[in-house]
Amino acid sequence: MKHIEKGVSLRRAPGDFLRDLNADNASAGLVAGIFGLSAGVIHISAGTAAGLDSAFIMIWVISYLMINGLFGLFMPAYYRLPLPMANSIPGALLFAAVIPVVGLEAALGATLIAGFIALVAGLSGVMSTVMRLIPMPIVMGMIGGVLLSFGLNMVRPLENAMLPAAIMILSFFLSARLIRKVPPLFVSMAVGIGYLMFTGVDFSGIQATVRFPEFIVPEFTLAAFLAYGLPLAIILVGMETPAGVGLVKGMGYKEVPANAITAVGGLGTMISSFFNLHSTCIAAPMTGICSSPEAGERDKRWVAAVIAGAIFVVCAPFYGYVVSLIEATPGYFIAIIAGLALIRVITSSLAIAFSGRKHEMGALFAFLIAASGIQILEIGSSFWALVLGVMISLVFETKDFEFAKGKQAVA
Amino acid sequence: MSALKDISLSAIAAGFVAVLISYAGPLAIFFQAAQGAEISTSMMSSWVWAISIGAAVSGIGLSLWLKVPVITAWSAPGTALLVSLFPGLSLNEAVGAYLTAAAIILAIGVSGSFDRIIRLIPPGIAAAMMAGILFQFGVGVFTSLESSPALALGMLAAYLLFKRLFPRYFLVFLLMAGIVLAVLFEGASLQGVSWQLAEPQLIRPEWTLGATLSLAIPLALVSLTGQFLPGMAILRGAGYGTEARPILTVASLVSMPMALFGGITTVVAAITAALCTGKEAHPDPGKRYVAGVASGLFYLLGALFSGSIVLLFTSLPVTFVALLAGLALIGAISSNVAAVAAQKDHLEASIITFLATASGMSLLGLGAAFWGVVFGCIAYLVLHRRPVRQGEGPGRAEPAAIRR
Numbered sequence: 001m002k003h004i005e006k007g008v009s010l011r012r013a014p015g016d017f018l019r020d021l022n023a024d025n026a027s028a029g030l031v032a033g034i035f036g037l038s039a040g041v042i043h044i045s046a047g048t049a050a051g052l053d054s055a056f057i058m059i060w061v062i063s064y065l066m067i068n069g070l071f072g073l074f075m076p077a078y079y080r081l082p083l084p085m086a087n088s089i090p091g092a093l094l095f096a097a098v099i100p101v102v103g104l105e106a107a108l109g110a111t112l113i114a115g116f117i118a119l120v121a122g123l124s125g126v127m128s129t130v131m132r133l134i135p136m137p138i139v140m141g142m143i144g145g146v147l148l149s150f151g152l153n154m155v156r157p158l159e160n161a162m163l164p165a166a167i168m169i170l171s172f173f174l175s176a177r178l179i180r181k182v183p184p185l186f187v188s189m190a191v192g193i194g195y196l197m198f199t200g201v202d203f204s205g206i207q208a209t210v211r212f213p214e215f216i217v218p219e220f221t222l223a224a225f226l227a228y229g230l231p232l233a234i235i236l237v238g239m240e241t242p243a244g245v246g247l248v249k250g251m252g253y254k255e256v257p258a259n260a261i262t263a264v265g266g267l268g269t270m271i272s273s274f275f276n277l278h279s280t281c282i283a284a285p286m287t288g289i290c291s292s293p294e295a296g297e298r299d300k301r302w303v304a305a306v307i308a309g310a311i312f313v314v315c316a317p318f319y320g321y322v323v324s325l326i327e328a329t330p331g332y333f334i335a336i337i338a339g340l341a342l343i344r345v346i347t348s349s350l351a352i353a354f355s356g357r358k359h360e361m362g363a364l365f366a367f368l369i370a371a372s373g374i375q376i377l378e379i380g381s382s383f384w385a386l387v388l389g390v391m392i393s394l395v396f397e398t399k400d401f402e403f404a405k406g407k408q409a410v411a
Numbered sequence: 412m413s414a415l416k417d418i419s420l421s422a423i424a425a426g427f428v429a430v431l432i433s434y435a436g437p438l439a440i441f442f443q444a445a446q447g448a449e450i451s452t453s454m455m456s457s458w459v460w461a462i463s464i465g466a467a468v469s470g471i472g473l474s475l476w477l478k479v480p481v482i483t484a485w486s487a488p489g490t491a492l493l494v495s496l497f498p499g500l501s502l503n504e505a506v507g508a509y510l511t512a513a514a515i516i517l518a519i520g521v522s523g524s525f526d527r528i529i530r531l532i533p534p535g536i537a538a539a540m541m542a543g544i545l546f547q548f549g550v551g552v553f554t555s556l557e558s559s560p561a562l563a564l565g566m567l568a569a570y571l572l573f574k575r576l577f578p579r580y581f582l583v584f585l586l587m588a589g590i591v592l593a594v595l596f597e598g599a600s601l602q603g604v605s606w607q608l609a610e611p612q613l614i615r616p617e618w619t620l621g622a623t624l625s626l627a628i629p630l631a632l633v634s635l636t637g638q639f640l641p642g643m644a645i646l647r648g649a650g651y652g653t654e655a656r657p658i659l660t661v662a663s664l665v666s667m668p669m670a671l672f673g674g675i676t677t678v679v680a681a682i683t684a685a686l687c688t689g690k691e692a693h694p695d696p697g698k699r700y701v702a703g704v705a706s707g708l709f710y711l712l713g714a715l716f717s718g719s720i721v722l723l724f725t726s727l728p729v730t731f732v733a734l735l736a737g738l739a740l741i742g743a744i745s746s747n748v749a750a751v752a753a754q755k756d757h758l759e760a761s762i763i764t765f766l767a768t769a770s771g772m773s774l775l776g777l778g779a780a781f782w783g784v785v786f787g788c789i790a791y792l793v794l795h796r797r798p799v800r801q802g803e804g805p806g807r808a809e810p811a812a813i814r815r
Contacts, residue, residue: 151766158782159772173759173793339766347762354745354752364549364745371546372553381553395575 003125005257007078017077020303024296029307032289034186036086036308037315038337040064045334046096046150056104056276062316063213063277064092069312071268071280076305079257081248082290084305085268086283086312088240090143091232093150094382095278098228108218108273110229115269115279117233118241122263134234134390135401136242140353141363142385143235145370147346154339157332165336168192172340188340192333201328209320213275231382236265236281244282248291252298358400362393417698422480425692426705428580429482429683433466434713434720435586436739437487439732440548441675442724444490446732447497453610454502454673456721460609461674463714467707469665469677473658474703479651480687481703482642483662484680488633491544491740492780493675495771496626502673503617504626509670510616511627513663516634516676520659529640535754535761536787537636542747543768543783544633549744552737559730561596562589566731570738579686582739593731601726607718611672625773629780634678637743642679649688650696760790 040061047057064087072085099107120126157165168188175187245258261282268280289295290304353363366389374381393400441462445455462485473481489512493505500508519525555563569588573581594601639659646653658679666677686692687702713720724732751761764787768779 148766148769151762152770155763155767155770155786156772158767159774162774170789170793173790177794343759343762343766347758350748350762351752351755351758354749355755357749360745360749364741364748367748368546368549368744369553372550372556374553374557392571395571 003123003259004263005079005255005260007257007260008080010074010078013077016080017303017306020300022296022300022303025290025300025302025304026307028289028292028295028301029304030311032084032286032304032308033311033315035289036068036084036283036286036312037065037319038186038189039086039089040319041334041337042089042150043092043096045337046093048334049153050096050100052096052099058209058320059211059214060276062211062319063272063275065312065316065319066213067268067272067275067277068280068283069309069316071264072309072312073306074309075261075264075282076290076302076309079260080299080302081253081256082287082295082301082305083244083248083261084283084286084290084308085265085280086286087272087277088232088235088279088281090146091235091240091279091281093146094228094231094235098224102221102224102227103219104276105217105219106221106224107228107278108216108276109220110224110227111232111273111278112218112270113220113225114229114233114236115266115271115273118236118266118269118281119263120266121237122259122261122266125259134386135359135362135393137353137356137359137363138366138386138389138393139234140349141366141389142231142370142382144346144349144353145367145372145385146382147349148367148371149373150335150339151343151346153335154343157335161330161332164192164195165332167195168333168336169340184340189337192329192336196329196333201330208318210317211320212317213277215274216276218273226383231386232279234386236269236279237262240279240281240283241265244287248287253291359389359393359397361396362389365389365392417701419693419698419701421691422687422693422699422701423705425687425699425702426482426707427709428583429680429686429702429706430709430713432580432582432683432686433484433680436582436735437484437490438720438724439736439739440487440490440494441485442732443736444493444497446729447494448500448502448505449498450502452721452725453718454612455725456607456609456718457612458673458675459717459720460611460714461669461672462677463710463717465665465669465674465677466680467710467714469662469707470710471704471707472665473661474700474707476661477653477657478697478700479646479653479703480684480692480699480701481646481653481658482680482684482687482706483677484638484683485674486630486634486638486676486678487681487740487743488541488544488637489630489675489678491548492626492629492633495544495547495779499773500622500626501617502614504619504622506614506670506673507616507618508622508626508630509675510667511618511623512630512634512676513666513670515627515631516639516659516666517663519635520656520663523654523656525635525639525643525655525659529635532632532636533754533757533760533788533791535751535757536764536784536791537632538747538750538754539761539764539787540629540768540780540783541633541637542744542751543765544780545740545744545747546765546769547771548733548737548740550737551733552741555730555734555737559597559728562592562728562730563734565592565596566734566738570741585738586735589731589735590727593727597728597731601723604719604722604726606716607722609714609717613671614673616671625781629784630676632784633780634676638678638681641681642684645681645684645688646679649685651688757791757795759794760787763787763790 043061044057068086075083075085171191172184172188176184241262245256248256265281272280291301295301295304366385370381370385466483470483566589569585573584643655662677692699692702764783767786768783771779
């Protein structure tokens with residue numbers, strides 16, 4: 001446990017929460033919470049696209065909000081840092097895509113192993129070693145390729161549902177430009193729902209339901225581990241944690257508990273696997289919102305993350321309402337909302353992959369392979385993207401690797 | 412003839428390799444377009460004849476006139492664009508659009524406003540459209556892994572090997588290795604390949620608004636940003652202070668008659684130009700123009716035997732052509748994606764352009780590349796344009812280039 005950083009205190013947290021609460025961090029926390037809730041739309045669209053049962057998708061999202069929310073209460077309260085916890089979106093997409101191939105129990109078994117790997121990586125402090133092995137541009141190229149189809153599916157409805165697609169997309173970008181405080185995703189969704197009401201879509205089948213996470217026993221298979229567990233472990237350890245830690249550091253916090261974030265995320269992921277959920281980790285976009293200057297005084301921004309976690313826990317049981325609402329809408333609606341929600345993730349992953357002038361070729365191959373969606377030996381393209389990407393980078397871009405730095409002068 | 416004493420073996424070799432690479436790589440894309448258009452082999456050979464003659468005449472003429480190694484070729488991103496449009500587009504419409512595109516380039520060339528117009532297009536959006544057009548070719552390499560794993564793995568390995576060992580000439584080696592692999596693994600037979608002279612066929616042009624918007628305008632745009640811009644940059648980088656005006660003018664004028672035989676726009680080469688502008692061609696920069704002339708002569712030879720070239724490509728499996736085209740374009744995809752990522756101030760608009768172009772959507776009968784630029788420009792205006800534009804002009808980065 002010597003690598004796990006010490007926090008402030010949990011016992012005094014409720015009192016300090018009330019003391020530090022202010023309008024700035026409350027509004028930032030609200031925005032982050034709403035953002036996290038809307039991320040469930042990605043799960044739903046990814047799950048629906050993968051042909052998953054809607055009842056399963058619902059308990060998946062409910063687990064996401066409940067479990068991630070509980071961890072999201074604890075982490076910022078203990079460390080007094082804006083560390084909201086959520087799940088990995090790329091992980092969610094992989095999870096949804098792999099379930100029809102390997103089965104739910106096997107996918108959750110792979111989740112359990114991935115969580116264990118993250119836990120060990122955090123406890124032993126090997127984070128930096130893993131980072132060296134798989135360069136970030138290659139991971140991000142893979143993520144960009146995996147996510148690309150969601151971006152393409154956002155554009156395609158313009159062909160046969162041009163009017164609603166155009167106004168939803170335009171309202172997203174106009175509100176991103178003009179109204180800063182309201183999440184553009186919500187504006188776009190409201191505009192889309194307004195259009196659907198106006199043209200008379202039937203919302204009468206919607207009902208409020210109350211559900212809680214359900215227990216399930218995972219199974220272990222090698223195929224599921226290779227196709228999904230290993231990429232997930234790499235995403236958790238090599239991508240989500242560094243992104244979150246980097247964000248918090250970038251906002252001016254000096255001491256960020258990188259190992260604890262990894263280990264707690266790993267433990268959370270292991271627990272998640274017993275409740276139909278694929279991961280628990282620090283959430284980069286929410287971290288950005290909670291740790292930004294808009295969340296007020298730096299020492300008090302942790303409150304925003306706690307609020308986001310509380311919103312998750314409170315809203316979780318009622319998420320079925322949102323699911324049935326979304327089921328009443330035509331297919332393009334979700335495709336566009338998911339694409340819009342992801343466009344910034346796609347953009348930043350491509351930017352990280354290709355703007356560093358390092359591992360460009362490995363990143364490109366990872367991107368193209370992941371985008372091609374090929375399956376070889378029953379193993380999905382995301383795995384091959386990483387393997388071939390790293391191999392090609394080793395051959396062509398040897399000097400870009402960390403381990404080569406000492407030997408070679410900068411060209 | 413003062414040109415006679417400038418002749419050198421190195422310059423001729425550089426010209427030869429440039430032409431060989433053009434026939435090995437970019438021609439594969441043209442063949443994919445031809446396969447998409449479902450045309451006869453004699454029509455294909457007319458196309459190859461036309462693009463070869465176009466490159467030959469403009470290359471020889473410009474190199475002799477300007478005493479600068481001007482390597483010309485056909486628009487590679489333009490042919491990539493074609494692949495997405497056929498067979499919805501008729502041959503006659505394509506020819507009409509070639510002529511329109513040539514006229515646009517001619518007008519820009521004569522007016523001398525090339526540099527100014529290039530600056531108007533946000534560089535990230537231009538690069539994103541190129542990346543979107545080329546993207547499918549890159550993905551095609553890996554989807555071939557599923558359909559013909561042996562050939563695909565072999566060519567991928569050959570690509571890595573030759574790219575590592577002979578980065579300059581890897582396309583030539585890849586073509587040869589690929590032919591061997593195709594014969595071994597896919598049972599391709601080269602017995603049908605024989606010496607065959609070209610038979611040019613005249614195609615009646617036809618102008619439609621749809622073809623103008625989805626082919627002519629994007630074609631002019633990708634030719635300007637993907638070929639002329641990097642091509643001119645290579646010439647200037649090699650120390651030739653050549654103006655764009657004569658090059659654009661001659662290339663587009665030559666394009667026009669060739670378009671009637673199915674030849675797509677003639678442009679400055681970007682993939683191969685650097686071979687002939689550097690020290691390898693000749694130590695004396697004043698004598699490197701011979702390489703340009705030589706490449707033109709080899710293009711003439713290619714034109715003469717375009718029938719045989721077509722027979723060679725058609726006797727090879729479709730996946731071979733897809734793999735060759737995709738691997739030839741890896742470098743171009745990479746540099747365009749990097750150019751997109753480098754333009755941080757309008758990243759989102761560029762990504763929208765990329766998504767729309769790569770989606771292959773068609774709307775109101777217009778192609779994805781057109782809509783990519785339209786949506787990207789709308790997003791650019793909505794998201795990134797600052798109301799006050801004083802002083803800070805948009806920083807231009809490296810050209811969005813097709814590079815080796």
